[in-house]
Amino acid sequence: MPAMKAISAAVVLVLAVLETAQAACPNACSGHGTCGRYDACTCHVDWVGGDCSLRACPKSWAWVTTNANGDINGDGDRDDITIYDSDNAFTASGFDYVVDEQEPYGTWEQWPAFSNAAGVDEGHFYMECSNQGICDRSTGECECFEGYTGAGCRRSSCPNDCNGHGVCQTVSQQKGSYNYNLWDKDMSRSCVCDAGYSGPDCSERKCGYGDDPLTVGQTTEKQWVDIYTDYDATDDNTFAGHFRLKYTDYNGKQWTTDAIPVVPYDTSMSSDYTDAVADALNSLPNDVLSGVTVTAGYAEHVITGTVNIASSAFGTGTNNGYSVTVDTTPVRCPETAADKDKVRYLSTTALLNYDGTTDSSFTDVTDTTCYIVEHMWSVRFEITFPNQYGDLTNLEVDTSEVTVGGLTDSQRLSALVGSSVSSSRQLATQDEAGGITMAFTHPSDTANTEVTCSSGNSCDVASKVVTLTTGDAAAFPLNSRVKITCGTVLRGTFTVAATDDDAVITVAEDLADCDGTTYDIIVKQESYYFETNTDITALLSVGDVLEVDGFNTRSPKISSINAWDATRGLTHIFFADSYTGDDSNDSETTSDPSANEDVAQRGDATSEKEECSGRGLCDREEGICRCFKGYTGWACSLQNALSLGYGNE
Incomplete structure (x- = not known):
């Protein structure tokens, strides 16, 4: 019996010791941690607090890193930090390295530290609720501040959830081809509005776009679409089948046409071939396109x-x-x-x-x-958009249904069919020696555009025929406009109807005679034109626009084109005006004939693309233009004398 009492006393003593040891950690770490040295709890994952009774909330990169944490290590100051860099979890600093039970890999007392490593972002540490919310310790869930959402408040919210007229996307989702890899690429979000809506929360309606009716002399869009297969010395790679075009409207929405039949071009084709392309574009829903015209030719x-x-x-x-x-x-x-x-x-x-x-x-x-x-088997569609305004996004081509030898590229598992879209096209060969050259003449260059035949010489004006000194007529090509002065009397401005390119020009209009033995005869060039050594006449039309290397801007619209002179190997292309704003070319009468002259026809529009054509205000609630007085139409692009003084309010 005494032995049993002794055993019982020993058991009681052991239990008391164990209970005392466990009781050294608060609440025995609440069952969510282990009691370690210094009677401190080391909490399990997702639990915090002195007794591990509180739930931890999710962490993510802090939107703004703050928080003074106090004297964590009890050394009497609040300056201890841990320096982080991109290669190591931490490094020692001039201050003491500091950790706590919640942050065993390093934390800070007053402010986080900056790494000395170049390019390291130390502005956004991991913090609970991304430092934009309050942690509910009973549930372990963040109560995010206004404007933030998601687990750990790691995403910004979109205002009014984009009002049902858009989607909320991160920077990474919106970056496209841009290389954006900063810390918030998957955190910062904004609304991407549906077509026809705008504003930070997609609550505003867009209005119609148009061209300012007060601006003149502009061009609308023209694009060239090539479909082709290349030369193969063993196979006839001619193609057939169907293709589709994709058009992106002013609101960024893309529309795809029905299937369009396609074969390589030859001039025996009927207009049904190009009509099918135009009809497919003009038949897109909601009248996004109208009046589109199409011609076809070789890619050449x-x-x-x-x-x-x-x-x-x-x-x-x-x-x-x-x-x-x-x-x-x-x-x-x-x-x-x-x-x-x-x-x-x-x-x-x-x-x-x-x-x-x-x-x-x-x-x-x-x-x-x-x-x-440019390709052995090809077709080039020239597509004109007369009723669209501003520089349009290039069309896209889907050739997945185009066949060579009865097989599409996907069926053949090899790519034979090619396509391209451009708003410019090369007109002629370019080479350091032997390529196209363009010599520009500007009327202000009097040294090269004005001829004076002094009285007493053999010059004369009679019955529309102007006789000058040998060689002088070369400055006045066919169809150019010239001013003619007899003595001190300006006889007017006339059109050159014929020239021998030597000493004689004939004008189209009536011209009073002038005796060159008595009076000086002065002929002054008034036209802006290019002289070129290449027959590009079949590729150009009146109203087209050129771009030539060596000139800072593209040309005005072409006003006339002379027929190709095969005898002399040249032609002249005239413009209604000079290169606007390009003063450096005002006296340039020749381009560098030894340079690689890149000569192209430009098709991108010069007309404006403005909401309400710049002649009205957009009602954002209804998406309707409120036109100023004197203007009318869906986009205020029409002048209307009947509406003058009223407006369409």
Whole structure:
């Protein structure tokens, strides 16, 4: 019995010791931690507090890093920190390295530290609720401040949830091709509004866009769409099938046409071919496009100068003949044979069929114009948007239904079909020697555009014919406008109807005679024009716009084009005005003939694309333009005398 009492006393003593040891940690760490040295709890994951009774909330990068944590290590100051960098969890600093039970890998007492490593962002440490919310310790969930949401308040919220007219997206989702990789790429969000809506919360309606009716002389959009397959010496890679075009409207919404039939171009095609493309675009829903017109041709550009062909051999013409390298290239020479649309392959000087056999169908010809065909089998659609305003987003082409040999690229598992879209097109070959040159003449350059034949010389004006000194007539090409002065009397401005390019010009309008033996005869050029050594006349029309290397801006619209002069190997292209704002070219009468002159036709619009055409205010609640007095229409783009003084309020 005494033995049993002794055992019982020992058990009681052990239990008392254990109870005392456990009781040293508050609430025995609430069952959510372990009691360690110094009678301090080390809490399990997601639990905090001296007794591990409180739930921890999710952490993420702090929107703003703050928080003075006090004297964590009890050393009598509040300056202790841990320096973080991109390669190490921490490094020691001039201050003591400091941790606590919640942050065993380092924390700070007053302010976080900055790493000395270049490019390291120390402004956004991990903090509970991303430092934009209050942690509910009973649930472990963040109560986010206004404007923040998500687990740990790690995302910004979008105002009014975008009002049902948009989606809330992060910077990373919106960045597109931009390389944005900062700390908030998956945290900061904003509304991406549906088509027709705008504003921070997508609550505002957009109004119609139009061209300011008070601006004149502008151009609308023109784009070139190429579909092609390239040369293969063993296969006929002609194509067939269907393609689709994708148009992006003013609001960023993309529309896709129905399937459109396609085959390589030749001039025997009926207008049904291009009508199908125009109809597909004009039939897009909601009248997003109207009035679109389409023409078709080869994907090609002009070979500079003239070409001779004899016995199916390709050679230099007599006047400014080509000297650029066009070997191993598809070419087309429209005047050489009955099958003028046939594209031949040029190997050295021999013209070959696509299979490599010699083509003997050419008719010999001298000084003809030929083209480099950029792809052996191709079609180039020129698409004009007369009722759209401003510079449009380029169309996109879906060629997934185009076939070669009856198979699409996906069925063949190889890419044969190509496509491209551009708002400019190359007009001619460019080369350091032998490429296209463009010489610009401006009327203010009197040294090159004004001729004075002093009295007593053999000059004369009689019956519209102006006789000058030998060589002087070359300054006044056909169709240019000239001012003619007899003595001190200005006779007027006239159009050159004929010239021998030497000493004689004939004008179209009536012109009083002037005796050159008595009076000085002064002829002054009034036209702006280019002289070029390349027959680009078939590719251009009145109203088109050029862009030429060496000039800071593109040209005004073309007002007229002279026919190609094969004898002299040149032509003239006239403009209604000079290069606006490009004073550096006012006296430039020749471009550098040895330079690589990049000459292109520009199709991007110069018309404005303004909400309500800049002639009204948008009612954001209704999405309706309230036009100023004197203007009307859906986008206030029409002037209307009947509405003057009333408006459409």
